[in-house]
Amino acid sequence: MGSLAIPGEMAQTSFEEFQRQTSLMASCTLLWKELSDHFSSLEQDLLKKSEALKEKIQTLDHKTKETLDVLEKREVTIDGNVELALVKVEERKEAALIALEKGSEEENGDCEEGLLFKLRSFCTKMDSGGFWRFVTLRKKELDLLRAQIPLALADCVDPAKFVLEAILEVFPVDKRIEKSDRSNDLGWACVMILESLIPLVVDPVLGKSRLLVTPRVKERAKEIAKAWKESLDQRGGIENVKTPDVHTFLQHLVTFGIGLKEDADLYRKLVVGSAWRKQMPKLAVSLGLGDKMADMIEELISKGQLVDAVHFTYEVGLVDKFPPVPLLKAYLKDSKKAATSILEDHNKSGRVHLAGRKEQSALRAVIKCIEEYKLEAEFPSESLRKRLEQLEKVKVEKKKPASVPANKRTRASNGGPMPPAKAGRLTNAYVSSFPTAPTFVRSPSHAQYPSGVQPYAYDRPAAPTMYGSRSPPTNPYAYSPETAPPALAGSYPGTPVAYPTYGGYGNGLAPVYQQAYYR
Helix, strand or coil: CHHHHHHHHHHHHHHHHHHHHHHHHHHHHHHHHHHHHHHHHHHHHHHHHHHHHHHHHHHHHHHHHHHHHHHHHHHHHHHHHHHHHHHHHHHHHHHHHHHHHHCCCCCCCCCHHHHHHHHHHHHHCCCHHHHHHHHHCCHHHHHHHHHHHHHHHCCCCCHHHHHHHHHCCCCCCCCCCCCCCCCCCCHHHHHHHHHHHHHHHEECCCEEEEECCCHHHHHHHHHHHHHHHHCCCCCCCCCCCCHHHHHHHHHHHHHHCCCCHHHHHHHHHHHHHCCCCCCHHHHHHHCCCHHHHHHHHHHHHHCCCHHHHHHHHHHHCCCCCCCHHHHHHHHHHHHHHHHHHHHHCCCCCCHHHHHHHHHHHHHHHHHHHHHHCCCCCCCCCHHHHHHHHHHHHHHHHHHCCCCCCCCCCCCHHHCCCCCCCCHHHCCCCCCCCCCCCCCCCCCCCCCECCCCCCCCCECCCCCCCCCCCCCCCCCCCCECCCCCCCCHHHECCCCCCCCCCHHHCCCCCCCCCCCCCCC
């Protein structure tokens, strides 16, 4: 029996050994697979890093080549610029001699030739003080000055230094002792002179990448900009600084190429605060705010400055992201709401005139945008023009004197109101030139509008409250070109519309109307 059990024990032992070997083989196989995957992963990472390194090397080589080309071009243009400067010095010397010979023969500044001669005389003599006084007294000749000043500045020995000295009287700090309300704002002159300097300091070969300004003058320009920033607290902070001062400061930075990256947030706040100025979008781009323009446009929209947002949109090519037509239609709706709120304020004197004036301002701004950006096909302006003509006609008719006898007051039996005997002496007295309209019972929520003016209406509901994460609805603010149905005594149509938040552009805020710029 014992001899029979031995083969069984051997078989059991062999089987256990076989299982152990099988388990070991499986473990080795798994380990090999893991090692194989690991090395494959390392190989892939090395290949990716190698490709990335090659791309960086190629980019570096490309940038190095570009930099060397620019340096070579700069080196080549140095001799040409020196020769050009010598020629200009000779020309200016001859111009100075001619000016001294002629004396006061052609000092009459009333004609175009005389104006240019006088400006050149100041520039040739580097008389920045006389030049400044001469320019600031001729605001009525703005267009002529804008055309002649660049020609005159070309006669300066150092145009950049001349311009800095010319505007020092009011920038960065107004140093005038005597001021008047009429001549207090001279920002228009500073901006015009700074703009006129740009063509003279731009390198003829390299363009704006190199400005022909001496290091001493550029350092002086930086000191002036720093002094202006330090004086912000005295001006009441960024929120209270005057727009002409802001415009002059930003134009100063662009003209002399002294913008700083660390001041980008300051520039942004200043631009948004004075966004209604025509040059602000271009100045923002020139100051390196191009990557922030989308956020700036959103901020303008949230503040109700929709027309300003349209100008910024076209300057940086974000028309697809911020379609202009919905913005303009929302602006008209907001202006309509603002006019309605004015009409409903019975405590405000002249509310009808003020409401009409605000609506006219909004219509003119929208019509100008349609013309400037060729939007007639998407947003026909014919109905807007008709509405504007109606408002202007009513304004003209209201200015006509009432046809009443010279020595008799209008009697109540003639259908018109009989004003008090001393109505003509009262400050707020007003006698309408229109016949008395019949009395109608109307809702207090409807404000009376001048008779004879038919209001325009929008035939679509307000836009959805979300916009930006999805495409805007087709024609969210449909402006109806048709004339509204006749209303009783020209009453304002309907209860004011409740406007959505920024998502649909119509934010319900009273719009900021475009102010006239000196251009």
